[in-house]
Amino acid sequence: MNPREYDVENVDMSWCPGCGNFQILSTLKEVLSELGLFPQEVVLVSGIGQAAKTPHFMKGHIIQGLHGRALPVATGVKAANPELTVLAIGGDGDMYGEGGNHLLHAIRRNPDLTNLVHNNMVYGLTKGQASPTSPVGMKTPVQVEGVFSEPLNPLALAISQGASFVARTFSAETELSREIIKTAIIHKGYALVDIFQPCVSFNKVNTYKWFKENTFVLQGGQNDTHDRKKAMELAMAGPPYPLGILYQDRPGRVTFEEQLPAYREKKDPLWKRRPPEGLISAFIEGLR
Amino acid sequence: MDEGSFSHHFVESGPGYLRYRLTEDGVSPRGIFGNGTGLIRIDSHEHDESGHIEEDFDMRERMQMKRMSKLKLLEKAALPPTVHGNPKDACLVLSWGSTGPVLQEALASLGRADVALAHFSQAYPLHSSVLDLVAGARKIIVAEGNSTGQFARLIRLSTGRKADHLLLNFRGHQFSVEELAHGLERILLGGDAE
Numbered sequence: 001m002n003p004r005e006y007d008v009e010n011v012d013m014s015w016c017p018g019c020g021n022f023q024i025l026s027t028l029k030e031v032l033s034e035l036g037l038f039p040q041e042v043v044l045v046s047g048i049g050q051a052a053k054t055p056h057f058m059k060g061h062i063i064q065g066l067h068g069r070a071l072p073v074a075t076g077v078k079a080a081n082p083e084l085t086v087l088a089i090g091g092d093g094d095m096y097g098e099g100g101n102h103l104l105h106a107i108r109r110n111p112d113l114t115n116l117v118h119n120n121m122v123y124g125l126t127k128g129q130a131s132p133t134s135p136v137g138m139k140t141p142v143q144v145e146g147v148f149s150e151p152l153n154p155l156a157l158a159i160s161q162g163a164s165f166v167a168r169t170f171s172a173e174t175e176l177s178r179e180i181i182k183t184a185i186i187h188k189g190y191a192l193v194d195i196f197q198p199c200v201s202f203n204k205v206n207t208y209k210w211f212k213e214n215t216f217v218l219q220g221g222q223n224d225t226h227d228r229k230k231a232m233e234l235a236m237a238g239p240p241y242p243l244g245i246l247y248q249d250r251p252g253r254v255t256f257e258e259q260l261p262a263y264r265e266k267k268d269p270l271w272k273r274r275p276p277e278g279l280i281s282a283f284i285e286g287l288r
Numbered sequence: 289m290d291e292g293s294f295s296h297h298f299v300e301s302g303p304g305y306l307r308y309r310l311t312e313d314g315v316s317p318r319g320i321f322g323n324g325t326g327l328i329r330i331d332s333h334e335h336d337e338s339g340h341i342e343e344d345f346d347m348r349e350r351m352q353m354k355r356m357s358k359l360k361l362l363e364k365a366a367l368p369p370t371v372h373g374n375p376k377d378a379c380l381v382l383s384w385g386s387t388g389p390v391l392q393e394a395l396a397s398l399g400r401a402d403v404a405l406a407h408f409s410q411a412y413p414l415h416s417s418v419l420d421l422v423a424g425a426r427k428i429i430v431a432e433g434n435s436t437g438q439f440a441r442l443i444r445l446s447t448g449r450k451a452d453h454l455l456l457n458f459r460g461h462q463f464s465v466e467e468l469a470h471g472l473e474r475i476l477l478g479g480d481a482e
Binding site: 011039040041043048053055056059060061062063064065066077080081083084269271287288 | 298320321322323325327328329330331332333339340341367409
């Protein structure tokens with residue numbers, strides 16, 4: 001399939017020229033078309049932020065909901081229809097800040113979805129406040145004396161919580177991103193892909209050059225992706241920060257939706273089933 | 289809206305499907321992911337009919353009017369209050385939630401035919417019949433468990449009718465039957481008005 005199938009026309013683009021989001025967007029379109037998925041089979045769920053606008057700039061079903069709430073909504077979509085390919089997309093602020101609690105519990109539940117986090121280490125939509133991954137010392141219009149809180153380590157957090165798939169890439173490493181996102185979508189279970197990405201307008205510390213100089217791509221054989229302890233070591237390493245798949249469960253782990261009673265006897269998505277109308281009507285009438 | 293049927297609460301989405309299609313009553317046909325060829329695009333930001341993020345002023349106005357017309361439908365579908373006694377020209381006591389049964393017992397102990405009770409198990413939006421209900425009462429008393437008379441304010445905001453008396457309890461526990469009976473008796477005897 002041609003990635004152009006995922007293009008939308010006549011859209012006002014709200015991203016700055018040079019933003020890493022453009023590379024992530026085109027990589028995502030390429031991956032979905034390479035996988036032979038039609039936009040009708042894909043649900044893109046997001047919260048608030050510039051990264052969370054990604055679904056608006058491509059074809060597919062979308063839900064752009066509340067700040068930080070992409071993961072519970074995406075989990076619900078997958079639970080209502082396990083046949084769909086579901087992605088939860090957002091930035092470091094949305095997913096790790098507002099959505100931090102949801103992240104913890106989405107990892108534990110292990111729904112079969114892909115969580116893309118565009119990590120530019122700053123709140124870009126609101127013009128440059130420190131995010132949960134901003135480095136100590138970074139000055140912003142709010143953190144005028146510099147950030148003093150320790151940045152969150154999303155990969156170590158995810159691995160410690162037993163995440164099924166954990167990877168990191170860099171928006172400019174398009175080949176690597178394509179391979180990782182593709183593997184993450186194919187992987188059955190919760191998959192976190194943290195994507196380093198420069199914010200050309202509001203992060204003057206973590207620039208293209210900074211990411212280039214402070215990352216390295218893990219070579220084949222450099223890590224055993226099924227070894228959680230080794231993965232933890234890689235997640236704690238840096239700078240320079242390793243890019244690649246840090247951890248991946250062996251096949252066979254059960255997902256959130258597979259354990260739901262609704263799918264014990266039949267696999268049909270919920271919309272295909274007829275509700276017990278008589279029972280529901282009687283219940284509602286009983287309340288009047 | 290077909291109120292009687294649950295199985296037709298969504299449609300198969302075809303090409304050109306619009307999740308927020310502007311309609312007479314404000315309700316757009318609801319598509320479900322996986323059912324049909326049309327893309328279903330849901331957005332919490334201001335959007336156009338297709339669900340695309342959009343801040344056009346005219347579109348914004350149309351979408352807001354659409355939302356408000358759905359409120360009209362909700363007012364019709366809202367649960368009406370349960371009325372005990374004849375509220376016409378009566379002293380009508382309004383309550384909501386768990387205050388209701390206590391109040392009912394307190395009123396029974398008073399044994400007054402000129403006092404009626406309306407209990408709301410849904411506080412918002414108010415059912416469209418509430419306007420006539422409060423307009424027809426001689427006197428309105430609101431009994432509720434907070435210090436500011438929140439429901440009395442809502443009644444005034446929605447109907448224009450100001451409560452004549454408030455019976456409030458904000459000591460951190462439910463009203464007792466005796467407490468309510470005593471409070472009502474004081475008001476009915478022409479005691480201290482709020």
